[in-house]
Amino acid sequence: MSTVTAESQAAAGHLPGRGRTARSRLARRRRRAGILLSLPAVVVVVALLGIPIGQAVYYSMTTWNGLTSTWIGPSAYSTALSDPTFWRVLENNALLLLSIPFAIGIPLGIAWLLHEHVRGWRFFRSVYFLPTAVSWVVIGMVAVQFFALQGLLNKMLSAVGLGSFQTNALAGQRSALVALAITFIWSMLGTNVIIFLTGMATLDPTLIEAARVDGLNRRQIFWRVTLPLLRRFVQFSFVITVISAFSALFSLIFVMTNGGPGFGTTTLEFFVYQAAFALGEFGTGALYGIILFVIMIVVGLVQLRLIRSAEGEGW
Amino acid sequence: MTAAPIAAARGGRLAGVTARRRLRNGTLFAVMCVIAVVMLYPFFYMLDNGFRNQAQFAQQRGHSAVSWRQLFTELPVWRELLNSTIICTVSILLILAVATTAGFAFAKLRYRGSGVVFLAVVAALMVPLQSIIIPEYVNLGKLGLINTYLGAILVYVALGTPFATFLMATYYRGISDDLIEAAVMDGLGYEGTFLRIALPLSWPAIATVTVLQFIQIWDDLLVGLLFLQNPQQRTITVGLAALSAGRTTSIPVLMAGSFVSALPAIVVYLIFQRYLIRGLTLGMGK
């Protein structure tokens, strides 16, 4: 006969009364429900994503044009990794990572302002999201016009007296990448604002109230109370943003610069596209695609570790 | 220390604080307005240039409606819009069905190994489309699903499930465990708890998934191009791509078409925005 009271047992989520049998029955029901409810997603992912990835691994070691494949073997990977262009392309991906903090931080601030009901917040919330509905083709074209030699950016710079900073952004390898990053940040704004607004909806308002009563001002509340509570959503947004940067920018790059000038804006994703779709070498495309997949998994794991270790609690 | 001097002192200080707050709010408002203009510029660009002909576009002067007429004669716009709508709607419904259940399971119904399975599903988020699309095409081709709505829908569901599951799980994690346990003890069972308690609470997340996935599927080019090769089943995005072929692109027609293509996504957002608000104002679990 244990000294644990019924209340404490109930508080711990255990059923009182018939003890272990009832508890394990509940646990079994929970397990069965868990498996049942997660089954459709697992089936979809395994059948429609897992199997093709496995096939891609196989084909990455072949020369394949869809109809016939010639086996090369793992040496295909060593050949690919010794291509200096590949490392140039990876460099671009690494540089693009530098824009992630901005792509998350700016929407976070904007979402906070919207959540705080700045005047006209409803209107702004709609307006900020609208560009997400526009196709990459249009965004790319507008960006090209914006960064052109006689484009809006240079006109604005000369209007505020910074005329000497005028630049033909898309003509230089590094500057084109910067222009691409800026356009990327701009395009992720709507999505991330929505994600953070959704997250802020989960915040317990009493916690905020308590902090306000304790005398914290708006900024302190944001940094010390809101942000830690939003950690899950920041994590989520980070993953989504990095995935977008590494695997969803293809159309934008295609319209803005077609990977150029030189290899300035060729990211690994664009490289995959070129091999598979422009040159029809599906095997090579699969190879670089697998490498891209591995890189993204690594980045995902790293950020999981980083953000988790900051708080100690995680998935 | 009487109340009166303190009140008087506070009154003076308050006046200064209020003025400063009004100035800051005013600046913030101005900044938000500037951002709004930046955000809206592409729409202005689309409309401005959609109403030009080729020569006027080159000169950037003058307007005419001829490009809109050209758009509707060169492309079966209505048919393609219908195709896009059907495919988007069915795909999103399936994604939601799969992701809400799995998200709830991974967040609340932990079982041995569920952490690993969840990580695997989220890892699937990292699979780049260009890597798997050809093997996927070959597989679905063997099943005879090319040039059918179902083939494209399956691919979109596969691509959207990891993201949606991740978001739903993130959201469900925020629902208190006690709430779930209480409902189960009330006799609902776990599946019932999901349907009656958790699902209605997750409207903001469902709305988010719907809006984001709608745009992603609507604007997708590669899957539509490969899996729906005939003009009768083609989506509007692929149809517009056929306009910008080769060496002469009629940009005004493309702009007009892009505007038409952007409208449904905007409509979807405006509709679901209301659910988003409702979720936001209802708050969580109270």
Place this chain on the structure above:
Amino acid sequence: MRRWTLVAGVAVTAMIATACGSSGGGGGSGSTSAPVTLTIWHNYGTEQNATALQNLAKAFEKIHKNVTVNVVSQPATNYFALLQAAAVSKTGPDLAVMWTGLFTIQYKDFLVNLKGKVPAADFARIDPSALKWTSDRFNATNGPYVVPLENQFYIGFYNKADFAKAGVTSVPTDWSQLFAACAKLKAAGYLPLTYGNGGQPLGAEFYPWYDMSYMMIGAHPLSSWLQLYSGQLPWTSPVNAAQLNTWSKLHSSGCTNSDVLTKTNNLGDFETGKAAMMVDGTWDTAKFTGALGSKVAAFVPPFSNTPINGVVDFSGDGLSMTTYAAHPTQALQFLEFMTTPQAAGIINAAGLIPAIKGTSTSNPVNQEMLNFVSQDHMTVYPMLDNVVQPNVVNTGSKVLPSVLNGSISPSSALSSLQSTLGQLPSNQRGNSYP
């Protein structure tokens, strides 16, 4: 439970819609009296080629009353990947537009060799140099895979009125004359040579292979071009470097606009007369004659130290039959129809130069180009980007425009081309064309 029934209901509707939405099967093949639908895919967008193809289709339908020709416009981006995929699932068309040269060789796995399938008499009507480039080893006796649609030129256009006002009395035929003409044109306030991505697929920089073709014409005889393919003549050879060097001087000396990589309105510049010269091709001839009338004329880009003696005259694309075509009989009939004088007339009416012997073109500027070959006896060269490995073309498209812009040196650009060539498997850089 209501929500589940809703979802289930939608899913069922989707299945039904799927059944209705799937493509209808083709009708019976072979029998000439049963109605047949012939499917043709093209990547011509809305250009003149598309007009020509549609008119050919209509004319063919009038002759073969039981055939309906379904002309499908596919996006030009990813067009060849789409063809490859369609070949895998056998859901593609009966006839497809195919580019000639090494493109044909690359994709011939799903193309039908037309030797013996199309009567030799029909092939005899086609310009023989056109057929050569669509056959194995670029030898027409091996049988062509593609029936060419038109004759194309990479060519230069110039504005006669601008030249007259600037005092340029003769068309330049070599580098030094070109620079001299530039100086005069600049002094008269014109932009001598305009570069930009107008007329390119969205977002691309200008396509450098028109210029590169002429630089290689100026540097090497036609017989040496095979050695560019095999690597015996390395891209990094000093002659090539010298050509690229001189070419980049066009930009640094102010002969071209400064924003060669980002300008979008170069076509507009030429059509309004602000720019005096442009390197382009026959697909824009009709636009230029429409805008400038008799003021526009053709010239051979003089990218050579000695007077230029070659011109790029090549059939860049045509139609081919797929191995899985559902209606091979009718498809072959269409290919034969393409070689008839009636077809030549239709192609000419769309502003193109027919590839059929003995026919002429009604556009005077196009006729000038034909005269370069027939009257001035210039050597006929293919398009360089059709006879050089696609990977090398791809690399070149990325690095060569920056050479003109001055941001990449000629030697480093050429090394990029060379290393791309070096990484190809040996069967893609043999000593003869594949």
